[in-house]
Amino acid sequence: MNEAKLRIRHLGKRFTTPEGPFTALADVSFDVAAGEFVALVGASGCGKSTLLRLIAGLESPSDGEVLLDGRPVRGPGRDRAVVFQDYSLYPWFSVAENVGFSAGLRANRGGDARLRAERSRLLLELMGLERFADAYPHTLSGGMRQRVAIARALQNEPDVLLMDEPFGALDAQTREVMHELILHVLATERRTIVFVTHDVEEAVYLGDRIVVLAPGPGRIDSIWATDLPPALERTPELKQTPEFSGLAGRIRARIRETSGLQSDLQALRRLTGVRPPGPRSASERK
Amino acid sequence: MKIRGPLGRRRYLAIALASFLLWTACWWALAASGWVDPLFLPSPLAVLRRAYLWGVDGDLLVDARISILRVTAGFLLSALMAVPLGLLIGAYRPVRAFSEPLLEFARYLPAVAFVPMVLLWVGIGEGSKIALIWIGTFFQMVIMISEDVARVPLPQIEAARTLGASDSEVLRRVLLRSALPAILDTLRVTLGWAWTYLVVAELVAANSGLGYAILKAQRFLQTDKIFVGIIVIGVIGLGTDQLLRALHRALFPWAAARP
Helix, strand or coil: CCCEEEEEEEEEEEEEECCEEEEEEEEEEEEEECCCEEEEEECCCCCHHHHHHHHHCCCCCCEEEEEECCEECCCCCCCEEEECCCCCCCCCCCHHHHHCHHHHCHHHCCCCHHHHHHHHHHHHHHCCCHHHCCCCHHHCCHHHHHHHHHHHHHHCCCCEEEEECCCCCCCHHHHHHHHHHHHHHHHHCCCEEEEECCCHHHHHHHCCEEEEEECCCEEEEEEEECCCCCHHHCCHHHHHCHHHHHHHHHHHHHHHHHHCHHHHHHHHHHHHCCCCCCHHHHHCCC | CCCCCCCCHHHHHHHHHHHHHHHHHHHHHHHHHCCCCCCCCCCHHHHHHHHHHHHHHCHHHHHHHHHHHHHHHHHHHHHHHHHHHHHHHHHCHHHHHHHHHHHHHHHCCCHHHHHHHHHHHHCCCHHHHHHHHHHHHHHHHHHHHHHHHHCCCHHHHHHHHHCCCCHHHHHHHHHHHHHHHHHHHHHHHHHHHHHHHHHHHHHHCCCCCHHHHHHHHHHCCCHHHHHHHHHHHHHHHHHHHHHHHHHHHHHCCCCCCCC
16 A cells, blocks of 8 residues: 555535525545545445445546546546445346447457356355346345445456445345455455445445535535554454444544534534434434 | 235136137127128128138238238337337437427327328338338327336436436436336337328239238128128237247246336
8 A cells, every 4th residue: 555546636516506505625635545445435425435436437526527547537437436325237137148238348358258157157156146147136135236346346357436325225144244355355355445324334444544524615624544453454353442433432432523423413412402312323424 | 806815726717718708609699680781791700711721722811911011010129119219218308309299299299190191201112102101100108108118216216326327327227228128018008009090001002912902802892801801800918928028927927016
């Protein structure tokens, strides 16, 4: 982790809405080193998905710029693959055809077709999908579908993998399995990763650094480096340690302070005259 | 009966058959009761007999064949133009802005009122029937297909772009493929309208076809023959509809289970 793979420079994004202009992001700057795993967290409305879409080139910035290897990002490109939360698989294609989708595109021709086919096969194996190669997405569970989406994104050998709440729609058990899978995949396929999530535990467990965004307008509140063992040595038991829960708790408290949820709690206390729910359960509301 | 409760295929067919028999029985009872002049409501048996006579004459098949040919030609012409145009309108907002006002206006124009103009423009030959079917279906078809394309989930498009797909690849490999089941449904619905306009065209300007046969029967007050014509058109419509539904199930097994 030496030079920056991604440089985000004074990035701002404004949208026009029926209620007038809306600033989703203002003056966001940070670097992501090559091979680093950066998790973006923050209260809803903090612009974390918008930030990811700007890096992907799916939105264009109102101010500032995103630099990939020093070159400004002008639009989506095969060097930055995206894993979406849902509905991005092609239901008319089998699992293998979905994973191999990019191989059939003009931009990717010219390479060795056999190597690409072999890579598709290896990715299916890595994701535990060999038995489902001929299945169609609608017959798979949500967790299996996201495995396909990750394999499809990796097929192109992107420099950067952008993940937009990829496990947000999954149940807690499946999500844990996916965490182990992601760490396992990273061991063989080292990538630079920017990962958006609303789950602080997930961010702390997977990330090298955690960027906390604050809403209104979306901006960087704080950046947290984990002093946890390197990603490849993490195991689920880590989540039980005081270091882990301490860091997660501090980040959650920080998000709560930026979100205005604190005033909600005070209002609730005045309204009911009883003790409001503890900070833990309040922060886990989506 | 439960709201959205399940229903097996056999049960469905049994209920559908019972409904058909019930309505035919009502018709037969009404005709047999003598309350209604047979001129206004011929009995099912009279209609069946007429269908048999018309059939052995050979004319029924000839009329049905020419009508089917006209519908197919007009409908295919509409579809061949509407699918690419609908795809572009559904994909590009400026193309939508450019064409939507005209299309929305055109689809409220009464196609039937174009009959005199069509006769003037393309004469009374086969072209006039095809042109009227085109006027009646094309504008609706373009708008509906553009909606089908516009409903393709955005992540499917964005995923393709981040995987390196060009615009034309997104159009062909994602938008068209994703919208295809919905487009086939749209075509199935508009095919029914094509039959309506065919009959209008044949009633006004033709010397063959089922619509023309109905008109001729009217001149001779052969109400049973009018009934046969209407029922034959209905049966052909039902048949093609079922055929297209079966095609839909065979081609797009994934579409029924969309999340």
